[in-house]
Amino acid sequence: MSTTTTAPGALTPAVQPESDNYLKNSSGFLSWAMTLDHKRIGVMYLVAVLTAFFLGGMFALALRTELFFPADSTGKGLFLTPDLYNQMFSLHGAIMVFLFIIPSIPAALGNFIMPVMLGAKDVAFPRLNLWSFYLWCVGAVFFLAVLMQGGLDTGWTFYTPYSSTKSLTAVVPALMGAFILGFSSIFTGINFLVTLHKMRPPGMTFFRLPLFLWGLYATAVIQVLATPVLGITLLMLVVERSFGIGIFDPALGGDPVLFQHFFWFYSHPAVYIMILPGMAIISEVISTFSRKHIFGYRFIACSSIAIALFGFFVWGHHMFTSGQSPLASTIFSALTFSVAVPSAIKVFNWLTTMYKGNIVLGAPMIYALGFLFLFAIGGLTGLFLGTMGTDIHLHDTYFVVAHFHYVMVGGTLWAFLAGLYYWWPKMFGKMYAQRSAIVGSIVAFIGFNLTFFPQFFMGSQGMPRRYFTYVPEFQIYHQLSTIGAYTLLVGLLIVAYNLVQSLLKGEKAPANPWGAATLEWQCTSPPPYYNFKDSPEVGDPYDLDRVQWDPKTKGYVNRPDYVPSASH
Amino acid sequence: MSFHPLSALLAAQATQTPREGNIFFPAEASTVARGLDDIFYFILWVSIVSFVIVIAVAAMFVLRYRQREGHREEKTATHGLGLELTWTIIPTVLMAVMFFAGFKGFLGLRQAPQDAETVFVEGQMWNWNFRYANGAQSQELVVPVGRPIKLVMSSVDVLHSLYIPAFRVKQDVVPGRYTSLWFEAIQEGTFHLFCTEYCGTKHSTMITSVRVLPEAAYQAEIKELANFIDRLPPVEAGERVFNMKGCTQCHNITTESRLQSGGGPGLANVAKLIAEGGQQKFADGSSVAADEQYVRESILVPNAKIVSGYPAIMTAYQGRISEDELRVLIEYIKSLGN
Ligand SMILES: [Cu+2]
Numbered sequence: 001m002s003t004t005t006t007a008p009g010a011l012t013p014a015v016q017p018e019s020d021n022y023l024k025n026s027s028g029f030l031s032w033a034m035t036l037d038h039k040r041i042g043v044m045y046l047v048a049v050l051t052a053f054f055l056g057g058m059f060a061l062a063l064r065t066e067l068f069f070p071a072d073s074t075g076k077g078l079f080l081t082p083d084l085y086n087q088m089f090s091l092h093g094a095i096m097v098f099l100f101i102i103p104s105i106p107a108a109l110g111n112f113i114m115p116v117m118l119g120a121k122d123v124a125f126p127r128l129n130l131w132s133f134y135l136w137c138v139g140a141v142f143f144l145a146v147l148m149q150g151g152l153d154t155g156w157t158f159y160t161p162y163s164s165t166k167s168l169t170a171v172v173p174a175l176m177g178a179f180i181l182g183f184s185s186i187f188t189g190i191n192f193l194v195t196l197h198k199m200r201p202p203g204m205t206f207f208r209l210p211l212f213l214w215g216l217y218a219t220a221v222i223q224v225l226a227t228p229v230l231g232i233t234l235l236m237l238v239v240e241r242s243f244g245i246g247i248f249d250p251a252l253g254g255d256p257v258l259f260q261h262f263f264w265f266y267s268h269p270a271v272y273i274m275i276l277p278g279m280a281i282i283s284e285v286i287s288t289f290s291r292k293h294i295f296g297y298r299f300i301a302c303s304s305i306a307i308a309l310f311g312f313f314v315w316g317h318h319m320f321t322s323g324q325s326p327l328a329s330t331i332f333s334a335l336t337f338s339v340a341v342p343s344a345i346k347v348f349n350w351l352t353t354m355y356k357g358n359i360v361l362g363a364p365m366i367y368a369l370g371f372l373f374l375f376a377i378g379g380l381t382g383l384f385l386g387t388m389g390t391d392i393h394l395h396d397t398y399f400v401v402a403h404f405h406y407v408m409v410g411g412t413l414w415a416f417l418a419g420l421y422y423w424w425p426k427m428f429g430k431m432y433a434q435r436s437a438i439v440g441s442i443v444a445f446i447g448f449n450l451t452f453f454p455q456f457f458m459g460s461q462g463m464p465r466r467y468f469t470y471v472p473e474f475q476i477y478h479q480l481s482t483i484g485a486y487t488l489l490v491g492l493l494i495v496a497y498n499l500v501q502s503l504l505k506g507e508k509a510p511a512n513p514w515g516a517a518t519l520e521w522q523c524t525s526p527p528p529y530y531n532f533k534d535s536p537e538v539g540d541p542y543d544l545d546r547v548q549w550d551p552k553t554k555g556y557v558n559r560p561d562y563v564p565s566a567s568h
Numbered sequence: 569m570s571f572h573p574l575s576a577l578l579a580a581q582a583t584q585t586p587r588e589g590n591i592f593f594p595a596e597a598s599t600v601a602r603g604l605d606d607i608f609y610f611i612l613w614v615s616i617v618s619f620v621i622v623i624a625v626a627a628m629f630v631l632r633y634r635q636r637e638g639h640r641e642e643k644t645a646t647h648g649l650g651l652e653l654t655w656t657i658i659p660t661v662l663m664a665v666m667f668f669a670g671f672k673g674f675l676g677l678r679q680a681p682q683d684a685e686t687v688f689v690e691g692q693m694w695n696w697n698f699r700y701a702n703g704a705q706s707q708e709l710v711v712p713v714g715r716p717i718k719l720v721m722s723s724v725d726v727l728h729s730l731y732i733p734a735f736r737v738k739q740d741v742v743p744g745r746y747t748s749l750w751f752e753a754i755q756e757g758t759f760h761l762f763c764t765e766y767c768g769t770k771h772s773t774m775i776t777s778v779r780v781l782p783e784a785a786y787q788a789e790i791k792e793l794a795n796f797i798d799r800l801p802p803v804e805a806g807e808r809v810f811n812m813k814g815c816t817q818c819h820n821i822t823t824e825s826r827l828q829s830g831g832g833p834g835l836a837n838v839a840k841l842i843a844e845g846g847q848q849k850f851a852d853g854s855s856v857a858a859d860e861q862y863v864r865e866s867i868l869v870p871n872a873k874i875v876s877g878y879p880a881i882m883t884a885y886q887g888r889i890s891e892d893e894l895r896v897l898i899e900y901i902k903s904l905g906n
Contacts, residue, residue, distance in 0.1 A: 075773065075829055082769050083830055087772060156767050161743060162726040162768060168692070168879055250744025256727060257742065290633070291641040299652050322740045323747040326678050330671055335662040341656060347622060348655040354629040358641035360635060369626065376622050380615035387666050389673020390608045393736040396729060396764040444853025460592050460608075464764040467772035471760065542646075 004431060013538045021429065022100045025529040036126035041133050042112030042349050043427065046420075049108050052099035057489070059092035062243060064451070064485040067478045071469035085168065085468040086153040091146070093156030098181045099140055101412055102270065105277035107136070107188050109419045112427055113194065116531050117522040118208055119201040119538060124194040132187035135180055142177030146170045155466060157267075160248035160259040164240045171241060175234045180236075182227045185273075189223030192216050199548040203538035206302070210518045210541040211294065213299040215280020217275045218308035226236060226312070230266035231427075233259065240480025253362050257322050264315035272311040274408055276304055279346055285418050286350045286399040288516040289365035290357030293542040296349035303342035320391050329388055336386035343379055347372065362514070363437035367418035370445050370523075374410025378403060381456065396466075398477075410448060415493065417441070424499070425513045430506030435471030444491025450484025510555025517546040523554075588847065597755040597780070598735035600676050605736070609671045616660055677737065682749035684716035691721065691741040692883060694770035695814025696761070704793035707812045709761055709778045711753055712786035718750040725883050729765035732778055740765055753780040760766035769830030770817055794893060799893050806900025809893045818882065820905050832882060833875055839905030851876045863898050 022039045024279030032040055066080045077085065111129065115122050122130050146152050149170040154163040163171050196209070196217050209217075223394035236247050237259070246252025248259040276337060287294040294300065316324060345410065350372065360366065381403040384390045394400060425431055458477035520527070522536045539546060547556040584853040586596035587605065592612075596602050597878065633639070657801045687709070696705050711717050721730060723743040731738040733749070739749040763774035781789060810816065818831035823840070825833050841848055841858035848862060849855045851874040856862055863873055870882035889897070 071772075081829060084767065086766075126662070153768070159727055159766070162766070166726050166768060166881070168881070250742075253675050258745075291635075292644070295645075296647050296652055306769065320674075321738050323742050323745065326674070329674065333674075334667055334672060337660075337667055340663060341659055345652070345656055348651075350631070350637070351622065352651065354626065354633065356642040356644050357633045358639060359630055359634045361630070369630065373623060376619050380619055383611050383615060383663070383666060384608060387607060387611060387670030387673075388678065389604050389670040390611065391670070392674065392677055392738050393604060393608075393733070395738060396731070431777045457591055461594055462731070462760060462762065464731065464762045464772075466766040469772045471775070476802065483762055553661045 010394065011030075020528045021524065021526040022529050023429070023526055034130075036122070036130055037529065038115050038126065038129060039112050039121050039128050042108055042110075042387065042414065044133055045103060045111055045136070045340045046427075047102050047107040048133075048334075049100050051488075052095055052105075056092050056095035056100055057492075059088045059095070059429050061485055061489060062088050063092060064482040065542055066468070067470070068470065068482045070475060070478075077468060080468070083153065084151075084283050085526050086466070087151030089466060090152045090155050091143070094516045095143060096408075096536065096561075097156050097270075098178050099136075101142065102181075102185055103136060103188070104270045104412065105281065105419060105522070106192070106216055106219055106273075107132070107184075107425060109281070109416070110192065110277060111188070113423055114213060114216055116426075116523065116527055117203060117213060117518050118195070118199065119532060119536050120195065120199040121532070121552045122532050123191045124199055124500060128187050128191055129150075130528070132184045134161030135184035135187065135344070139177045139181035139184060142173050142180065146174045146177065149173065149434060152376070157263060157264075158234070158237060158259075160237065160240070161250065162258045164237055164249050165251065172238055175238050175241075179231050179234045179238075184233045185223050186227045189220040189227070189492065192220040193224065193504055196220075199536040201538060207298065208538060208541060209301075210284035211278075211297070211300055211304075212280040212518075214304050215276045215278075215283075218304040218319055219276045220271050221305075221308050222273050222311065226266045226269040226273075229262060229403070230270075233262040233266065236262075240258055249343055251541075252305050257319070257324065260319055260322055261315070264318045265312075266530070267313040268318065269308075271404075271407070273288040274412045276300070276307060277413040277418075277547060278371070279343075279417045280304065281419040281422070282350060282371050283346075284516070285364045285368040286353050287542050288352045288422075288514050288544075289360045289362060289368070290359070291515070292353050292355075292357040293446065293540075293544065294349070295352040295355075296345075297542065300346055300349050301425055307339055307341045310342070314339055317386055317391070320388055331389045337383075340379065340386065341384065347376065347379075360514075361438075362421075363432070363434055363441060364418045364422040364514070365422060365487050366438050366441045367414050370441060371414040371418060374406055374414060374448065376447075378406030378410055394459060396464055397518065398455040398457035398463045398465055401465050402455035402459060405452045405455075410452075420499075424502065425509030426520055426525045428506075429509050430507055431509050431513065432498055432502035436494060436501075440491050440498055442491075447484050447487030447489070447491050451481050451488055452484070454478075454480040454484075510550075510553045512556040513554075514545060515544060515547050515549065516555035517541055517543050521547075522558075585684040587878060594734045594759075595755065596734075596736075597757070598732075599754055600673070601734070601736045603676065603749070604673050605875060607673050610669065611666055615667075615800040620726070621644055631644070645684050648794045680718045680748070681716045681752075684718035684750050686718050686720055687711070689719050689721040689730060689741065690888070691725075691730070691767075691774075691813070692814050693725050693761070693768055693881075694763070694774040694817045696730070696763075696774070696776050697812065697814065700790045700793070702790055702794050704790040704792050705812055706790075707814075710786060710789050710793075711778060712783045713753050713756050713780050715751040715783070718748055718751055720746050720748045724744050724888065726767050726773040728763045728767050728774065731762045731764040732759060733762070734759040735778075738764060753778075756780045757784065773817070797896055802896045802899040803903045806896035806898070806903075808888075809897045810900055813889065813893075813897075827878060830881075832878055836903050836904045838866075839902055842902055848873075849876050850874055851878070860898055860902075863901055864894060867894065867897065 022037055066078050069078050071077045108448045152174045153168050154167050154171055205361055239245050242245045246254040246257050248254040283300055314332055314336045316328055317336045320329050328525045454477040464472045509525040511524050518541045519536050525533055546562050548559045550557040571899055579633050584602055586602050589595040595607055690697040698709050721741045723741045728741040730741055735751045737751050739747050759778045761776045761778050820834040823834040823836040838858055846858055847855040848858045868886040869884050870878045874880050
């Protein structure tokens with residue numbers, strides 16, 4: 001299929017020769033390793049975070065397998081020792097959080113899409129961008145070193161004084177790894193902030209930014225403001241552990257609860273680093289696939305900012321049982337509910353967007369609908385945890401484990417996959433088989449629910465988290481959960497197969513396969529090295545009248561008689 | 569599971585009969601449990617209704633407006649302040665109710681009645697130790713039914729958290745400070761007591777029970793626990809101390825090592841050495857005659873000499889064990905050689 005048959009028109013994608021795309025414009029290892037092209041960096045990030053996801057997932061499967069049976073009467077497990085189990089859940093958490101979820105959408109998809117969507121040629125600081133990728137790699141190497149040196153058994157939370165004085169594992173390399181990954185994240189954040197402020201083309205006002213960019217903007221604010229606190233905290237822990245300077249260990253005159261304040265001051269906002277970009281993807285996908293203008297653009301945009309700001313003042317809801325004062329707990333609980341409201345607003349706006357639409361059930365939309373279902377459960381179960389009286393019972397049980405997996409996996413991972421399927425044709429210039437993409441999504445959806453839904457019940461019945469073994473009454477829930485984990489694996493393997501097949505023999509993608517009005521679809525798929533020859537004309541990003549279906553290219557092209565509407 | 573009007577919820581008091589255990593919770597075995605569960609069920613109903621609405625609307629839209637022959641999208645408003653306000657205000661109000669209900673429940677959990685009897689709790693990797701007003705100690709928590717008990721807790725090493733699901737209470741146990749919680753059991757029986765703050769290798773076996781007894785049985789029990797050292801022969805008394813102080817978490821009483829599962833040497837070894845008048849070898853290459861003094865030091869300041877091949881993870885018992893306890897404990901360890 002060639003693009004030379006596109007209808008002519010003022011905004012028609014410029015016809016480019018085959019070789020003029022970012023994948024082919026140069027070749028060789030160094031052309032990738034030293035690239036300053038945000039698209040190539042995005043692709044490298046994508047490969048990197050997916051590798052981390054695979055590793056973290058294998059640890060999770062090992063945990064679930066072990067938990068199929070409780071330990072026998074002598075304390076022996078199915079195939080792990082308690083120490084190995086503890087190391088696996090620690091590394092599962094640390095790898096998934098620091099190496100996968102946090103960079104997944106911003107650094108992989110965001111890096112690739114953000115400048116194109118903005119109508120810019122690159123990010124503001126291309127070198128810093130590459131640097132942040134290499135920092136990610138260095139951080140990952142530290143985690144590999146942890147694996148070699150006998151693991152990490154503190155949990156991803158590094159609570160003191162266990163982490164500072166008792167743990168016999170490679171805590172310091174893990175802290176250094178997380179510290180370095182923090183800088184990678186900060187650099188990405190700075191880059192995005194500056195890009196969004198300074199590189200908007202003429203006509204691209206803030207209220208014309210696509211919602212994905214609003215989401216990335218809000219995320220970047222958190223990355224820049226919160227991550228340094230994590231860095232300092234981890235360094236203090238390194239100092240205490242290495243030199244015995246008392247900061248958190250009461251035996252040395254320190255305060256272990258202080259660590260929790262520092263830690264959650266970062267890690268609660270980090271939850272929004274993980275979910276805001278995901279929500280932003282859903283806004284794009286739902287509008288495009290419902291063939292409707294997004295409903296409540298300003299409310300969705302502002303709710304991202306609201307979440308980012310309120311998110312800084314709720315960290316204490318992780319600490320209702322820690323011994324923090326009841327007054328502090330009360331304030332934190334009240335503020336926590338204030339973050340829940342903007343999330344609810346988004347959901348209602350998405351639903352209204354679908355009203356009277358023409359809903360195309362393509363793979364991205366299937367993921368978006370899955371997101372809606374799973375995120376609703378994740379969000380609603382958060383209410384039980386934000387409420388002080390009920391949190392006391394549920395804290396540190398499997399209820400919490402289920403809740404945050406619904407948010408982080410059901411939310412972020414589903415949104416990541418929605419985004420990956422949405423932009424895949426743009427990124428690699430190939431279409432994929434819809435049918436197997438959707439089958440993979442549905443199998444994964446079933447597996448996910450089977451894994452985590454039973455955990456709510458065992459949690460509220462009292463099963464603590466981070467347990468290598470358990471009392472017999474919880475066995476049935478654990479077994480359902482383990483079966484679910486393997487089902488989820490099958491679903492994700494179908495997804496992987498589907499995407500690899502697409503790369504190998506997918507049909508060539510048109511410039512705008514889904515008919516979206518945002519600018520990344522105005523250039524060819526895959527985009528040329530410089531994204532746009534001339535700055536594309538900026539309009540309302542959700543005015544889908546801009547495009548019309550063109551059966552010849554099997555994609556959408558710009559309507560020649562299109563007159564941009566003044567507002568939205 | 570049943571729905572309660574708001575007034576009942578906000579008044580959350582234990583006037584209603586406690587529920588049996590169900591798929592959500594174990595039986596409501598303390599005075600606060602019923603009220604807290606009411607809050608849970610209130611949130612649950614709000615959640616179920618909201619969830620069903622969201623999913624039903626989404627499903628309906630997908631069915632009615634899915635792409636098909638002859639169907640076109642229609643233009644509708646792209647924003648609407650009225651709608652936005654509606655779906656901002658309704659959740660806000662519902663959440664305010666949740667917050668206040670949760671706040672009241674929380675206060676109930678935090679304010680112990682004046683007449684509560686205090687039991688001191690010591691958390692230690694991977695064992696609980698309970699001390700009663702009369703000087704008794706135990707490894708299981710024993711409490712009377714129908715009387716408030718306040719646990720004043722501290723840890724000797726890392727963070728732990730004391731959790732009794734049937735009572736709906738939980739509080740972190742922090743080294744270097746006291747934290748506390750209180751409850752009043754309303755049902756006799758034996759309930760789980762878990763550690764819920766990750767604390768290393770055997771976190772998942774830092775489990776014991778709460779036994780709720782009638783008042784008379786409770787009094788008899790703590791009396792029996794109080795002065796067993798005077799009553800029992802030393803070896804028998806020593807065995808109790810051994811179990812109570814958490815030594816079983818790391819030591820076998822045979823010669824078998826627990827190195828693989830994060831513990832220490834089997835104590836029959838050192839008992840045999842003492843019987844034979846042998847020497848114990850240490851990580852730094854030195855050795856010393858195995859005798860009562862060596863065992864004493866191993867317990868009080870274990871890191872003074874580390875048995876070769878083992879990590880220095882044993883917690884020091886200096887200041888946490890009485891001379892009487894130490895004496896019978898050493899007698900018991902020596903008896904393991906035969
Ligand atoms: Cu513990």
